[in-house]
Amino acid sequence: MKTFGNIFLIWRKGPGTRRIPVGVIKHNKTEGVRFQYIQENLKKAFDNGFISYTGFPDVEKSYTENVLEIFSQRLPKSERNDLSTFYKFWEIDQKKKEDNLYMLAKTQGLIPIDNFEFLADFNPIKGLVFISEIAGLGKNKIDSSLISVGDLLRFEKETDNLYDKNAVKLYKDDLFLGYVKIKHSKIFYKSNGGFKITIHHLEKNGILKRAFIRIEVI
Incomplete structure (x- = not known):
């Protein structure tokens, strides 16, 4: 497997807004x-201000040339x-590290100048580890003293979620933190x-601003 x-390819208008899957990168050996x-x-994306991704202007076209080359520009340079x-x-x-598709999946292609990210549909292979981030964290305004790096979280599937049919809620003990990112949550199902x-990592200023999590299949 x-x-x-x-x-x-995920886009959102800005921090605190919902993530919208606007595109998909498919890959196999033959095609x-x-x-x-x-x-x-x-x-929905257009209504929120989305236009298109640079390099792929025609939203009705299926692109097969230079796809990985264009998206790989988001990966860190060797220097x-x-x-x-x-x-x-x-x-x-x-x-x-030379496998750009793997690097895009693992790092999410995050850069500070736009609101795109790349979320892979991971498979539950024992020993797999990937980094994700808690979605919806800002809405809960959680005191930063309540969470520390290394804390163990528990999860609950939320099958009646209208936005994400594979929604997964995250808790520290009984404290609700937020959700696993859309698409990353599919692995739990x-x-x-x-x-x-x-x-895994916290950004805080009195309250939690961002919380990265480490997910391991055991």
Whole structure:
């Protein structure tokens, strides 16, 4: 089984707004890497100010050329001074650091200048580890003293969620924190096996602003 399947291009208007899957990157050995927009989600995205992703202007076209080359521009350059720290943060397998598809899936292609991210549909392979982030955290205005790096979290599936049919709620003890990011949450519905979720990194200012989590299939 592959570590991950499709990678979804996610867009949102800004921090605190809902993430919208606007495109999907599909890949296999026979057809290579291709990208297309998710038509049923575009109207909502357009209504919120989405235009298109640079390099893929035609939202009705299926792209098969230079897909990975364009998206790989979001990955760190080899001359980056903090590259080893970057690899450590995202738990990168050094043997796969030249695999741009793997790197995009593991790092989410996050850059500070826009509101795009790339969320992979991971598969529940024992020993798999990936970094995600708690969604909806800002709405709960949680006192930053209540959460620390290394804290163990528990999860609950929320099958009646109208926005995400694979929604997963996250708690520290009985304190509700937020949700696993859309698409990353699918892995919890693919397996009845165990998962270990811990706080990986925090950004805070009296209240929690961002919380990255480490998800391990056990």
